[in-house]
Amino acid sequence: MRILSHYFVARYLGLFATVLVSAFLILATVELVLNFDDLSTFGSASATAGSSAALNASFGDIARSLWIRLASYYLADVIPIASFLAVFITFAWAGRAMELVSIQSGGIRLPRIILPVLVTAIILSCATAILHESLILRTQHTWSAQEESDRRQPDFGREAFWYHRGRTITNITFADAQTRTLYGVEIFERGETGTIARVIRAEQAAIAVDGVWHLTNASIWVFDPDDPAASPEHEQNASIVLDLDARGSSVLLQADPALLPLRDLADYLAADPDMTPSSLRQLKSRFHERLTSPLLVLIFAWLALPFALRVDHRGRFGPPAAAAVATLSTFYLLQSAGTTLAHRELIPIGLTPWLTISMVLLGSAVALRTQRL
Numbered sequence: 001m002r003i004l005s006h007y008f009v010a011r012y013l014g015l016f017a018t019v020l021v022s023a024f025l026i027l028a029t030v031e032l033v034l035n036f037d038d039l040s041t042f043g044s045a046s047a048t049a050g051s052s053a054a055l056n057a058s059f060g061d062i063a064r065s066l067w068i069r070l071a072s073y074y075l076a077d078v079i080p081i082a083s084f085l086a087v088f089i090t091f092a093w094a095g096r097a098m099e100l101v102s103i104q105s106g107g108i109r110l111p112r113i114i115l116p117v118l119v120t121a122i123i124l125s126c127a128t129a130i131l132h133e134s135l136i137l138r139t140q141h142t143w144s145a146q147e148e149s150d151r152r153q154p155d156f157g158r159e160a161f162w163y164h165r166g167r168t169i170t171n172i173t174f175a176d177a178q179t180r181t182l183y184g185v186e187i188f189e190r191g192e193t194g195t196i197a198r199v200i201r202a203e204q205a206a207i208a209v210d211g212v213w214h215l216t217n218a219s220i221w222v223f224d225p226d227d228p229a230a231s232p233e234h235e236q237n238a239s240i241v242l243d244l245d246a247r248g249s250s251v252l253l254q255a256d257p258a259l260l261p262l263r264d265l266a267d268y269l270a271a272d273p274d275m276t277p278s279s280l281r282q283l284k285s286r287f288h289e290r291l292t293s294p295l296l297v298l299i300f301a302w303l304a305l306p307f308a309l310r311v312d313h314r315g316r317f318g319p320p321a322a323a324a325v326a327t328l329s330t331f332y333l334l335q336s337a338g339t340t341l342a343h344r345e346l347i348p349i350g351l352t353p354w355l356t357i358s359m360v361l362l363g364s365a366v367a368l369r370t371q372r373l
Helices: 002-034 036-040 052-073 075-096 099-105 111-149 262-270 277-308 318-343 351-370
Strands: 161-165 168-176 181-190 196-207 212-222 233-243
Touching: 002 036, 002 052, 002 075, 002 111, 036 052, 052 075, 052 111, 075 099, 075 111, 075 277, 075 318, 111 277, 262 277, 277 318, 277 351, 318 351
Parallel strands: none
Antiparallel strands: 161 168, 168 181, 181 196, 196 212, 212 233
16 A cells, blocks of 8 residues: 555656746746847856857856746746646546556556655645745846846936835835845935925945845935925035934835745735725735735645546546646636736635635536546
8 A cells, every 4th residue: 555655756856846846947938038138137247258268157047047937937937837737647547557546456546646646735735835935036126126136327218116105206227125225215305395305316225124224335416495496415425324224224125025035014904005996906906915825836736636446447548637737727816816806806815716716626626526436
């Protein structure tokens, strides 16, 4: 019995790794074809044309940027699909080769073979959760930071994060929550009449634990509110200390709270952040999606079972595979529709991920029950 369990678990893990690697090779090829320019300029490559060493360095930079792109954009979605395909092929192939019939003929019930595979899927789900909060989150930070690094020189036309509180308007290009550093900072302070009284621009600002901003090499313009036509007083390479509380204690997090670790994101949402309703709904929706995403490794393994067990010695993979793909597509369609409805306040935020998972669990359980396992 133990040997059989090891046999199916090993097959599942082998297929899981094969599907994962194959998917990444396909995605890497697509990314290189469609986004080669972005990948080749990613990072701080300083290779010089005509040099073999420089050429190797350039390939290394592209490989690194490609890995960051794949891990940040695709890894979280590919892992559950790999689990789904691995379970489907594992048991569909066993059905076609008459292995399942032989096992049942020997007096062993199929649940005793399936359970070790599901336990392995649970372990992979836990590993995926750790991966989400470490590797995937770091690569998302890295990719986002690099995208913003080319736009740190202030200009009023760029896309950036804006925060308005009282008489102060703050513009932040990017925030690194781990180092508590803001990049591309612009601060506009208005006078009593609403006109701009002072403008502060700095490449970066360090945030102390007590909430104080420390800006170095800043440029400061001071305007005369009584004479708008007068030239402003200009000071360069200035060091200035500002009280963060005057600009809202959550500015650092609001720059990109979706990239916070789950625990910090939960604390942030529990603190009732001062955000527009639409932004808050999107952030809460993202929180529940990240919370349920690792569970999909197990959920998709469970979903694949009823379809895989329909394959018998005749080896007809087509109908069960088509039904499995259709069901998986329906799952993602329902998730997308539910997210849209939640953003429009037609259904509660966070309901969709949990509801779709519950539907999969129940539907697969009913389908397996009808097959009398």
